[in-house]
Amino acid sequence: QVQLVQSGAEVKKPGASVKVSCKASGYTFTSYDINWVRQATGQGLEWMGWMNPNSGNTGYAQKFQGRVTMTRNTSISTAYMELSSLRSEDTAVYYCARGGGAPTNWGQGTLVTVSS
Amino acid sequence: EIVLTQSPGTLSLSPGERATLSCRASQSVSSSYLAWYQQKPGQAPRLLIYGASSRATGIPDRFSGSGSGTDFTLTISRLEPEDFAVYYCQQYGSSTETFGQGTKVEIK
Numbered sequence: 001q002v003q004l005v006q007s008g009a010e011v012k013k014p015g016a017s018v019k020v021s022c023k024a025s026g027y028t029f030t031s032y033d034i035n036w037v038r039q040a041t042g043q044g045l046e047w048m049g050w051m052n053p054n055s056g057n058t059g060y061a062q063k064f065q066g067r068v069t070m071t072r073n074t075s076i077s078t079a080y081m082e083l084s085s086l087r088s089e090d091t092a093v094y095y096c097a098r099g100g101g102a103p104t105n106w107g108q109g110t111l112v113t114v115s116s
Numbered sequence: 117e118i119v120l121t122q123s124p125g126t127l128s129l130s131p132g133e134r135a136t137l138s139c140r141a142s143q144s145v146s147s148s149y150l151a152w153y154q155q156k157p158g159q160a161p162r163l164l165i166y167g168a169s170s171r172a173t174g175i176p177d178r179f180s181g182s183g184s185g186t187d188f189t190l191t192i193s194r195l196e197p198e199d200f201a202v203y204y205c206q207q208y209g210s211s212t213e214t215f216g217q218g219t220k221v222e223i224k
Contacts, residue, residue: 037215044204044218047215059211062117095161101149101166101213102149102151102166102172102208104173107160
């Protein structure tokens with residue numbers, strides 16, 4: 001079955017960077033886009049961007065341009081999302097999701113806490 | 117970017133009742149690239165509807181989506197206890213995808 005398993009919770013200081021991983025299994029990793037979505041506690045969903053694991057092409061929400069980088073390692077079927085210059089407002093659960101547009105499979109989420 | 121406005125913010129209903137959730141876009145959503153998700157506390161979102169009206173795999177037929185252009189609706193024909201949750205719409209027809217702010221369906 002399709003599974004996306006994300007890395008564990010992180011605590012970072014303001015100004016630091018965080019890199020979240022998303023390991024895919026149960027399907028051909030390079031056949032489906034990976035989207036990243038975040039959710040602050042008690043808030044709604046916020047789309048961050050997408051990556052094509054085959055080509056490495058990416059598209060980012062304007063809000064995160066210059067701060068986010070989405071990459072992949074096809075040999076281990078893993079996607080990564082790195083967010084830099086962290087601030088307190090970046091405290092959220094970060095999800096990866098399989099599929100372009102309307103993703104059908106989601107990771108379990110990774111809590112990133114930004115605190116001094 | 118396309119702004120999606122969901123209404124109402126909260127819907128208080130009893131099991132067995134019909135739920136009607138609205139999602140209005142600030143501009144036309146290309147090719148009806150609109151999806152609906154259900155989210156329960158502590159869980160990832162679950163895709164219910166894509167393409168405005170197509171049910172995702174395994175989604176019960178009490179869930180239905182309709183609409184086009186700027187106005188979309190999610191209908192739950194008869195609420196089951198497990199349907200009480202938060203619902204989000206999402207448009208994926210433009211280069212920047214966006215979500216609505218959510219509608220909470222709570223037990224009355």
